[in-house]
Amino acid sequence: MIIPNEEKNIVLIGFMGVGKTTIGLHLAKKLLRDFVDVDQEIEKQHQMPISQIFKTLGEQRFRQMEKDYIVQLCDSSRLKVVSLGGGAFMQDEIRSACLSSSIVIFLDLAWDSWKDRIHLLMDNRPVLQEKSLEEIQELYHSRLQAYSLNHSRVCTDGLKPEEIADRIIDTLKSEYEINVPIHE
Numbered sequence: 001m002i003i004p005n006e007e008k009n010i011v012l013i014g015f016m017g018v019g020k021t022t023i024g025l026h027l028a029k030k031l032l033r034d035f036v037d038v039d040q041e042i043e044k045q046h047q048m049p050i051s052q053i054f055k056t057l058g059e060q061r062f063r064q065m066e067k068d069y070i071v072q073l074c075d076s077s078r079l080k081v082v083s084l085g086g087g088a089f090m091q092d093e094i095r096s097a098c099l100s101s102s103i104v105i106f107l108d109l110a111w112d113s114w115k116d117r118i119h120l121l122m123d124n125r126p127v128l129q130e131k132s133l134e135e136i137q138e139l140y141h142s143r144l145q146a147y148s149l150n151h152s153r154v155c156t157d158g159l160k161p162e163e164i165a166d167r168i169i170d171t172l173k174s175e176y177e178i179n180v181p182i183h184e
């Protein structure tokens with residue numbers, strides 16, 4: 001089924017910590033759309049934080065939950081702003097579901113800028129635990145190929161979350177002819 005651009009979900013992808021959750025919330029407010037953060041939905045469903053899910057059920061179960069949730073969302077919803085977890089796009093089925101049903105925006109942040117944010121992330125990103133900086137850098141680079149499968153890329157270096165949301169809106173207007181509500 002062909003979904004018109006203006007009804008498609010807008011899906012934010014990118015490495016952990018680039019700001020998908022923060023920017024998604026700004027974007028949804030500006031577009032007057034519902035916001036869905038996949039990690040937060042999984043946390044609500046399972047009544048525990050992601051780090052606890054990793055600890056008690058394991059990463060594999062988390063990846064299955066992520067896939068089930070996102071594939072179902074792509075099948076059943078429109079007009080939402082959706083922030084994925086950073087690892088979700090490594091799964092083929094998630095990529096196919098998002099790329100065929102939604103407008104996928106890659107939030108790009110250079111490694112050197114990302115490094116400065118690491119202190120905000122270490123405590124609650126289980127994938128980063130017990131990894132050296134070199135190993136994290138390797139992970140960052142190993143995921144770029146999957147993130148390159150997007151509809152638009154937005155560079156986020158040196159910008160505040162709200163400015164990034166505005167850049168995304170510019171892209172949606174110019175490349176996808178999406179109307180943006182005028183705020184009173």
Ligand SMILES: Nc1ncnc2c1ncn2[C@@H]1O[C@H](COP(=O)(O)OP(=O)(O)O)[C@@H](O)[C@H]1O
Nearest residue numbers: 015016017018019020021022023120159160161
């Ligand atoms: N553009 C930005 N500039 C500075 N800090 C940011 C920016 N975007 C997000 N952050 C901060 O980085 C951390 C990770 O943001 P978050 O939205 O959770 O990223 P993600 O969902 O991609 O993992 C948070 O502490 C957030 O406040």
Ligand SMILES: O=C(O)C1=C[C@@H](OP(=O)(O)O)[C@@H](O)[C@H](O)C1
Nearest residue numbers: 015016017085086087125126127
């Ligand atoms: O990159 C990853 O593998 C993960 C990223 C996290 O989401 P954010 O990208 O929102 O931090 C969260 O889904 C989980 O900790 C695993």
Ligand SMILES: [Mg+2]
Nearest residue numbers: 020021039085
């Ligand atoms: Mg997030």
